[in-house]
Amino acid sequence: MNIFKSKYFYKYSQNPLSIIGLIIVLLVLFMAIFAPLITPFPEHVGPFTDFGNKSKPPSWQNIFGTDKIGRDIFTRVIYGYRISLSLGIVVLAIAVPIGTAMGLCAGYIGKKTEIILMRITDIFLAIPALVLALSIIGLLDRPNLFYTMIAVSMAWWPWYTRLIYNITRSVRTEGYISAAEIMGASKFHIMFKEILPNCLPSLLTKITLDLGFVILVGSSLSFLGLGAQAPTPDLGTMVAKGASLLPTSWWFSLFPGFAILLIVLGFNLVGDGLKDMFDVDV
Amino acid sequence: MFNSLLKIEDLELSFKMYEGISTVLKKINMELNKGEKVALVGESGSGKSVTTKLILGLLNQKNVYKAGKIIFNQRDILNLSEKDFKKIRGNNISIIFQDPTAALNPVFKIKNQFHEVNLNYNNKISRKDSYVRSCNALEKVSIRDPERIMESYPFQLSGGLAQRVVITMAMINKPDLLLADEPSTALDVTVQNQALDLMDDLTSQTNTAVLLITHNMGVVRKFAEKVYVIYRGVIVEEGTKKQIFENPGHPYTIALLNSIPKLSGEGLPKHDDNPPDYALIPKYTHKSL
Amino acid sequence: MIKIDNISKKFIIKNNVIHALQNINLLIEERDCYAIVGESGSGKTTLANIILGIYKQDQGKILFHGEEIKKYRTIKERKLIQFVQQNPTSTLNPKKTIRDTLALPLKIHNIVKKKNLDSKIKELLSYVGLDSEFMIRYPDTLSGGQKQRVAIARALASEPKVLILDEPTSALDVIVQAKVLNLLLDIKNKFNLTYVFITHDLSVVRNIANKLVVMNRGKIEEYGETKDVFSNPQSQYTKELINAIPTVLESEDKLKPKLD
Numbered sequence: 001m002n003i004f005k006s007k008y009f010y011k012y013s014q015n016p017l018s019i020i021g022l023i024i025v026l027l028v029l030f031m032a033i034f035a036p037l038i039t040p041f042p043e044h045v046g047p048f049t050d051f052g053n054k055s056k057p058p059s060w061q062n063i064f065g066t067d068k069i070g071r072d073i074f075t076r077v078i079y080g081y082r083i084s085l086s087l088g089i090v091v092l093a094i095a096v097p098i099g100t101a102m103g104l105c106a107g108y109i110g111k112k113t114e115i116i117l118m119r120i121t122d123i124f125l126a127i128p129a130l131v132l133a134l135s136i137i138g139l140l141d142r143p144n145l146f147y148t149m150i151a152v153s154m155a156w157w158p159w160y161t162r163l164i165y166n167i168t169r170s171v172r173t174e175g176y177i178s179a180a181e182i183m184g185a186s187k188f189h190i191m192f193k194e195i196l197p198n199c200l201p202s203l204l205t206k207i208t209l210d211l212g213f214v215i216l217v218g219s220s221l222s223f224l225g226l227g228a229q230a231p232t233p234d235l236g237t238m239v240a241k242g243a244s245l246l247p248t249s250w251w252f253s254l255f256p257g258f259a260i261l262l263i264v265l266g267f268n269l270v271g272d273g274l275k276d277m278f279d280v281d282v
Numbered sequence: 283m284f285n286s287l288l289k290i291e292d293l294e295l296s297f298k299m300y301e302g303i304s305t306v307l308k309k310i311n312m313e314l315n316k317g318e319k320v321a322l323v324g325e326s327g328s329g330k331s332v333t334t335k336l337i338l339g340l341l342n343q344k345n346v347y348k349a350g351k352i353i354f355n356q357r358d359i360l361n362l363s364e365k366d367f368k369k370i371r372g373n374n375i376s377i378i379f380q381d382p383t384a385a386l387n388p389v390f391k392i393k394n395q396f397h398e399v400n401l402n403y404n405n406k407i408s409r410k411d412s413y414v415r416s417c418n419a420l421e422k423v424s425i426r427d428p429e430r431i432m433e434s435y436p437f438q439l440s441g442g443l444a445q446r447v448v449i450t451m452a453m454i455n456k457p458d459l460l461l462a463d464e465p466s467t468a469l470d471v472t473v474q475n476q477a478l479d480l481m482d483d484l485t486s487q488t489n490t491a492v493l494l495i496t497h498n499m500g501v502v503r504k505f506a507e508k509v510y511v512i513y514r515g516v517i518v519e520e521g522t523k524k525q526i527f528e529n530p531g532h533p534y535t536i537a538l539l540n541s542i543p544k545l546s547g548e549g550l551p552k553h554d555d556n557p558p559d560y561a562l563i564p565k566y567t568h569k570s571l
Numbered sequence: 572m573i574k575i576d577n578i579s580k581k582f583i584i585k586n587n588v589i590h591a592l593q594n595i596n597l598l599i600e601e602r603d604c605y606a607i608v609g610e611s612g613s614g615k616t617t618l619a620n621i622i623l624g625i626y627k628q629d630q631g632k633i634l635f636h637g638e639e640i641k642k643y644r645t646i647k648e649r650k651l652i653q654f655v656q657q658n659p660t661s662t663l664n665p666k667k668t669i670r671d672t673l674a675l676p677l678k679i680h681n682i683v684k685k686k687n688l689d690s691k692i693k694e695l696l697s698y699v700g701l702d703s704e705f706m707i708r709y710p711d712t713l714s715g716g717q718k719q720r721v722a723i724a725r726a727l728a729s730e731p732k733v734l735i736l737d738e739p740t741s742a743l744d745v746i747v748q749a750k751v752l753n754l755l756l757d758i759k760n761k762f763n764l765t766y767v768f769i770t771h772d773l774s775v776v777r778n779i780a781n782k783l784v785v786m787n788r789g790k791i792e793e794y795g796e797t798k799d800v801f802s803n804p805q806s807q808y809t810k811e812l813i814n815a816i817p818t819v820l821e822s823e824d825k826l827k828p829k830l831d
Contacts, residue, residue, distance in 0.1 A: 007300045007301075010300045011300070174661045174664075175656045175658055175660075175661035175662035175663075176661065176662055176663055176664040176672075178625065178656070179654065179656065179662055179722075179725070180675065181625075182623055182624070182625070182649065182653070182654050183649060183653075183675060183676045183679055183725075183729065184644070184646050184649035184650070184679050184680070185675060185679060189675075194664055194667075197664070197666035197667065198664070198665070198666050200666070325744035325745065325746065325747075326715070326744055441611070470610035470611055470771060471610070471771065471773075471812065471815040471816065471817075472610065472811060472812065472815045473610075474815070474817075475815050475817075497744055497745060498745075498817060499745070499817075499819050500816070500817020500818055500819055501817050503817065503818075503819055504817055527819060527820075537746055538745060538746065539819055540749075541745045541746045541748065541749035542745060542749075542774065542819055543749075543752070543772075543774040543775050543777060543778040543779075544774065544777070544778070544820065544823055545773075545774060545777055545801070545813075545816060545818055545823040545826045545827070546777075546822065546823060546826060547777045547778055547797070547798065547801065548778070549778055550749065550752050550753050550756060550778050550779060551749040551752075551778075552749075553746065553749045553750050553753060
C-alpha cells in the first residue's frame, strides 16, 4: 500500500507548506532517533568538560560553536531534540486518553455525568497552561523532567475533553448511533467503537498541532529552570543559560532557540496540512 | 428568436479530481422563451443542479472546466466576471432552493434579508422604503400580517410560510428568469401545491420565465409547459408537457414514469433488472406542433 | 401482534406544550403492512420512536404479543423489532466497513458463531441484492439506494418479526425507490414479516400497505383497509391529502375524491 499514491496524500500535498512541514518533522525525528550516529561528539552530552575549547564561535569543527565548558553545541542541540520530543509524546500519551474518555462519557451519557465532567474540565481550562504547570511543579519537591511532564499533562487533557465532547455531541444525533442503540449495543460499544472512530481525524490533527505547542510550553518551563537538569541537554535550558551572554556569545542561545522554532513550525505546518486534508476544525 | 431569454448551447462541464476527470454535463442544449415555464427533470447525478450553478456563475474553481455558451438576454454569460454576475443575480436571475430555511440567514430578521434583496434593485434605497416595498410584496401574496413576518426570524416561520417568503423575495425585483431548484421537496404535499401555485401566479404576472429543477414528475406535470429530461449529463428527451406525459419516447422517460406508484393501486411499479445504458440511446425529440 | 393502547405524549419546549400524540389506539396484526400516514407534525415519527423505545410515552401502553413493553428493552425485545431509517447517508457509520456494520447485530444477538460471521454477512447481502464484494467497502463509495439496502440487511440480521420503516424510500430517486420498494415486499413475503410503514407518500401506501391510519396533529383522522380508505375516504383531511398527490396520468386524476 503505497502511501504516497493514496487519495489522502494527494489532498495533503496540495499545499507546498504542508510538504515542507512534513520534511522538517521527519528530518528532526530522524536526527533525534539516530543522534548517537550522526553527531560528532556524543560524549559531550554527559559529564564532560574541555575548558581549553570553551566559548568558541561556530567553526568547521563545531558547527554551532562550543558552550561555556567546551561542549559541542550542535551535538547537544540534537540530543536536546530527544528530550523535547519525548516530552511531547509522554504528555500527550497521558493527556489524550484521559481527555478523550472524559469527552466521550460526558458527550454521550449526558445528564449528571456530563455536568460533573464538564464543570471539572472548565475549571482546568480556566487556568493558563504555563501557570497551572508551574503551580503543580511548585507542589513537588525538586524540579525534574518527569514532574514537568506530569504537570504539563494536567494542563493539557481538558482541551481533548472539550474537542471530543463537541464531536460526540454532534455525532450523537446521527442515524447510525440510534440504529446501534435500537439494536441493543452497549454504551461502551457506542462510545468507543462507533463515536470514537469518527473523532480520529480531528484527534490526529490536534495531536500533531499540540506536539509543537507542548514542546514550546516545555521549553518555556525549562527556560525557567524547571526542565531536565544538568548535564542533560535541554533546548529551553540552553537558551536560558545563553541569554545573559548575548550578544557576544550569540551562538549559545541562537541555535537552541532556532531548533525550538524549527520543530514547532514543523508540527504546525503538518497540523495545518492535516486540517485541510481531513477538513476539520480543532 | 427575439422571444428567446435563455439559450444553452453545447454546454459542457467537467471536474478534475484525484481519481481523474469527471464529466458532468456532456454538450447539453436548452432554450427558454420569455415567460415560459420549463422543467429540467432528472435523478441524482444527472447534472441538473450544476446547470443552475453555471447559469448563476457559481462554478469558478480552478479544477472546473467549462465549454459551450449560456446566452442570456442575447449575451453569453458562461465566463462573465464576478462583478458583472453580481449585477445579474437577484435582479435579472433569481433562485429558490429546496430548503427554505437554508436559504434564509438564521441570525437576521426577515426585514433585513428583504432589505438586502431590495438593495439589488436600488442600491440607495432607504430602510423605510425597503420595508414598505417588502410589506406590499407580502400582502400581494395574501400574507395577512406582513409586519409580524418582517419582524420574525426564519426559525419562527413554518416550512410553508418560509417558502412563500423566499418566493416573494426572489420575485420582488421582477427578474427575467427564476431558477427553482427542487422548491417543494422539503415540504408536505398540501403545502407543496400552495407553493407551486404561488410561483405560478407571481411569475405569470411579471412574465418571468421559470426553470424548474426536479426529480418529481408529478410536480413537472402540474407546473411546466416544456420539459427536458436529463440523464447523466445528457438531455435524452425534450417536448411539451402533453407530449412527454401522453407519449414519452425515450426509454429513460418511460422508465421514470413507470416507476411512480399509481393511485389506482395496481401494485408496485415493475422495474427492469438490467436496464440499458440510457445515455447511449439517442435523444428523442418530439415533432413540433 | 402490536397493540398501541391509548398512547399519549406531549413535549414541552420553552413554555409551549405540544401534544404530539393524543389517545392513539391501533392494532397491528401479524403479516400486516400497516401504514401510518401523515404530514410533518402529525406525530407519526413520535409514535414510531415510542414503539422503538427511543421515547417514553406519558400514558398508555405498547403491547407486543400481549406483553407490555417499556422504554427499557431487553435484548430479546430489541431483537424482534427492528428499524429502517429515512436518511441513507446518516444511517451507516462512515468509518466502518459494510462488514463491520452488519456484524454488529449478529454479534449482539449471537445469531451465528464467530467463524460463520463472514458467510452470514454474505448471505444478508444476497437477500438485498448486493454482491459480497460490498463487504469491504465504506459507505461513502455507495449510492443512496445501495446504502438503504445495507440498512435493510442490517435490520434483517437480528432475525426480527417486525420492521418499523420510517420513510425508507423518501430520500431516494424514483427509479431506485421502485426497486427498493419491490425488495421490501419480497423480503416481507420471504421472511413472513410484519411492517409498520411510516410515510407521507400516499401513492406508495396505495400500493404496498393493506391497512393504513391517517394522522393529523397527534390524532387519528381515519383508519381502515387501504382500498376502502382510498375508494371512500371519510374525513375531509384525508380527501385533501389524496387530492394533493402529484399524479402523472389522467386516469389517476379521475380517481381522486371530490372535495366538499
